[in-house]
Amino acid sequence: MLWLFPDCLGRHMLPLCLSACALLIGTVPVEAQSSGGSQAPQPSSTGQQPLGPIVLPTVIVTAQKEPADAQRLPVSLTTVSGRTLMDAGITFVSDAAIYAPNTFFSELTARKISNASFRGIGSSPANPGITTYFDGVPQLNTNTSSIDLLDEAQIEFVRGPQSALFGRNSLGGLINVMSVRPSLMEWNGNLSIPLGNYGARDVRGSVSGPLVAGRLGLAVTLGHERRDGYTINDITGNDLDHRSAFSGKGQLLWTPSSNWETRLIISGERARDGDYALNDLEALRQNPFHVARDFEGRTDRDIFSTTILARREGRKFSFSTTTGFVDWKTRDLTDLDYTPFPFATRDNTENAFQFTQEVRLASAPAAAVTLSDRASLRWQSGVFFFTQNYDQDAINTFSPFVPPAFLPFALEQHSPQSALEDWGIGVYGQATTTFSDRLEISAGARVDYEDKQAVLNSFVVPPIAPGNLVTAERDFSNVSPQVAVSFRLQPDKMLYATVGRGFKAGGFNPASPVGSESYGEEHTWHFEGGLKTTWAAGRLATNLAGFYIDWKDLQLNLPNPFVPAQFYIANVGNARSGGFELELTARPQAGIDLFGSFGYTNGRFKDGSQSTNGDISGNELPNTPDFTTTLGTQLSHVLNPAATLYGRGEIVFYGAFSYDDGNTAGQDAYSLANFRGGVRGRYVFAEAWVRNAFDTKYIPIAFAYPGFAPSGFVGESGRPRTFGISGGVTF
Numbered sequence: 001m002l003w004l005f006p007d008c009l010g011r012h013m014l015p016l017c018l019s020a021c022a023l024l025i026g027t028v029p030v031e032a033q034s035s036g037g038s039q040a041p042q043p044s045s046t047g048q049q050p051l052g053p054i055v056l057p058t059v060i061v062t063a064q065k066e067p068a069d070a071q072r073l074p075v076s077l078t079t080v081s082g083r084t085l086m087d088a089g090i091t092f093v094s095d096a097a098i099y100a101p102n103t104f105f106s107e108l109t110a111r112k113i114s115n116a117s118f119r120g121i122g123s124s125p126a127n128p129g130i131t132t133y134f135d136g137v138p139q140l141n142t143n144t145s146s147i148d149l150l151d152e153a154q155i156e157f158v159r160g161p162q163s164a165l166f167g168r169n170s171l172g173g174l175i176n177v178m179s180v181r182p183s184l185m186e187w188n189g190n191l192s193i194p195l196g197n198y199g200a201r202d203v204r205g206s207v208s209g210p211l212v213a214g215r216l217g218l219a220v221t222l223g224h225e226r227r228d229g230y231t232i233n234d235i236t237g238n239d240l241d242h243r244s245a246f247s248g249k250g251q252l253l254w255t256p257s258s259n260w261e262t263r264l265i266i267s268g269e270r271a272r273d274g275d276y277a278l279n280d281l282e283a284l285r286q287n288p289f290h291v292a293r294d295f296e297g298r299t300d301r302d303i304f305s306t307t308i309l310a311r312r313e314g315r316k317f318s319f320s321t322t323t324g325f326v327d328w329k330t331r332d333l334t335d336l337d338y339t340p341f342p343f344a345t346r347d348n349t350e351n352a353f354q355f356t357q358e359v360r361l362a363s364a365p366a367a368a369v370t371l372s373d374r375a376s377l378r379w380q381s382g383v384f385f386f387t388q389n390y391d392q393d394a395i396n397t398f399s400p401f402v403p404p405a406f407l408p409f410a411l412e413q414h415s416p417q418s419a420l421e422d423w424g425i426g427v428y429g430q431a432t433t434t435f436s437d438r439l440e441i442s443a444g445a446r447v448d449y450e451d452k453q454a455v456l457n458s459f460v461v462p463p464i465a466p467g468n469l470v471t472a473e474r475d476f477s478n479v480s481p482q483v484a485v486s487f488r489l490q491p492d493k494m495l496y497a498t499v500g501r502g503f504k505a506g507g508f509n510p511a512s513p514v515g516s517e518s519y520g521e522e523h524t525w526h527f528e529g530g531l532k533t534t535w536a537a538g539r540l541a542t543n544l545a546g547f548y549i550d551w552k553d554l555q556l557n558l559p560n561p562f563v564p565a566q567f568y569i570a571n572v573g574n575a576r577s578g579g580f581e582l583e584l585t586a587r588p589q590a591g592i593d594l595f596g597s598f599g600y601t602n603g604r605f606k607d608g609s610q611s612t613n614g615d616i617s618g619n620e621l622p623n624t625p626d627f628t629t630t631l632g633t634q635l636s637h638v639l640n641p642a643a644t645l646y647g648r649g650e651i652v653f654y655g656a657f658s659y660d661d662g663n664t665a666g667q668d669a670y671s672l673a674n675f676r677g678g679v680r681g682r683y684v685f686a687e688a689w690v691r692n693a694f695d696t697k698y699i700p701i702a703f704a705y706p707g708f709a710p711s712g713f714v715g716e717s718g719r720p721r722t723f724g725i726s727g728g729v730t731f
Helices: 013-025 082-087 093-099 281-286
Strands: 076-081 103-107 114-118 130-134 152-159 173-179 188-196 200-212 216-227 243-257 260-273 298-313 317-335 344-363 369-372 375-398 411-435 439-461 468-490 493-504 522-535 540-552 554-559 567-573 575-589 592-605 627-640 643-654 670-681 684-691 701-704 713-716 722-730
Touching: 076 082, 076 093, 076 540, 082 093, 082 152, 093 103, 093 114, 093 152, 114 130, 281 713
Parallel strands: 130 173
Antiparallel strands: 076 152, 103 114, 152 173, 188 200, 188 722, 200 216, 216 243, 243 260, 260 298, 298 317, 317 344, 344 375, 369 375, 375 411, 411 439, 439 468, 468 493, 493 522, 522 540, 540 575, 554 567, 575 592, 592 627, 627 643, 643 670, 670 684, 684 722, 701 713
8 A cells, every 4th residue: 555655745744644544444443332313413623512422424415406315325426514614724616626536626826727627537618527516506617616615515526427417517527516505593604814824815704694584594705815926937036826816705595485495696706816827847847936937917807696596395396496697707918938038928818608597396305206115206307508608819929030920020819719609408307216215226317409609710910811710500419318226235334336428518619720620529428336334323434436437539628739828629539437436434532533535547548549649549548646545634622611622634645647648748646735723712713724734846737838848848836835824703
């Protein structure tokens, strides 16, 4: 097992990691102090010790749209609770992903670029293979998926194809983010002020309570964060990748009766960040967090969204609707050559508006259809409609005597100037039959239809060459079936197996080489088997899953050789991926929570696969660490009835991975360690924290950049060691 501990850990880390493993493994034979009881306590850092038996909390998820116990669903998922988000100081979805095995985010310091990868299935901004849902609303473009988290109840990382229920862009899985519901009974709130190095300062506050007791509740959450940049521009001495954002969320919850509720959620974000911290890959490895460029740009993003949720619970049926509006705009200006010389700059503006509407009808939670004395049936069905408009204008300005024109005057290249329109509809259904409370067979399918139109225009000013104008329309349709079988060996131990077909629609590239303006559908067959268990009278949970994925016509983001820093999607061929995942959670006694996970993925292109790198048959899938591991603990100790001392530590390991499909450059295995501790009273708290405690140097994202980059690649350094203190009040 020493291969789990790469050299980058350092001599002092290995004993710590081995101790953590021993501590985790040593919890398996723990005997419960008492038995029984289905209600589980929450982690005890709130200042109150758990009451009753010491057991792990029951986790209710909506991974398959209807609320259910995560341990009873035949799906591989990791849930990060609101308590964990607070205890770990997590403010972005990608930071919460460390707890989910075989999950990796490739993202830039500018928050608009954040792409998730599950089990080797990656994302592209305009056509993700893993979709993030905020309160039931899918983010059709990843530009809106990496926002500040404000008062979230939990995050679910659901791995494996979910196309049978969620449709087109969930063939690798989905990320489900849910907000805390407004309080209907009493007013409560909190205010926190974290301060850290790199000039980091943050203010977050929320208040929630009843406007009409038991009927109408209000919640308002506001946040403002800013920090200096990690990266220094050696030409000017300025920090380059600073960040600043203001965000807010308002909610109204109306419950006119015990079986009917309507919820309105309005949220927004205004981010004003610095430039991309990109530099030549080898230069970055020799001198991290330093660049040399003559132009310092910026990245702006504005997001405004409205969500309307309604649900009615009847005796036999439950009816629900989810309506979503998302309006966003980004603008980024950057030094396109990433050198000290005035060769090229880029001014890129993107804006989009999406509307989604889903209507669902399902059997009531307590009203399964009785088929016989030993069999019952639960079901759900729904219709989903969406429309999306997207516009982009990217202006690349080249100085005289600089490629691609070598002309004695500046050249302005509009590539792309595009308008994309997209609408689609999906109809789905699922039925689950239970036999003798032990065997469950679930079958579902979804039919999707999508129509896409594009106006793609590339030209130069002055017009030294003819432009390229493309007007086109394509439609796509698909049927996505899924079947799952689960068998309960004991009330707290379940075996399951699933097979499902994933689907991602084709579409149009805003900019691409001539002849590559459109790309076709991508399909997968996903096979998974697993075991979910609870041991030691509810103190230990272990989940194991194995999977195999077979791709056809894999869509891949490729660099455009004619437009610097511009990517396009192409179908490069077929691929396969296989591996397994193990998750453990334990509560050996009050005040001690242990957690760990391990994931292994082996993903490769099949014979005949071709990209801009030529024949890539047998190559590793890009941005897919061969393993991910997390080990950690949360401790708390009651000092007196009004104060609790708590501490948290976690170590995360990522295996080696390649940056590109040619496997010409990559990142070696590395590890990150985070620690946090403090004291929490009834109304106040204070804590200290450190992330990347041992200041590991790593480059999580890089891409091919021939011409300007001497090594052929540019990349960004991962976050350095950050530390600080936080304080706040709660009521």
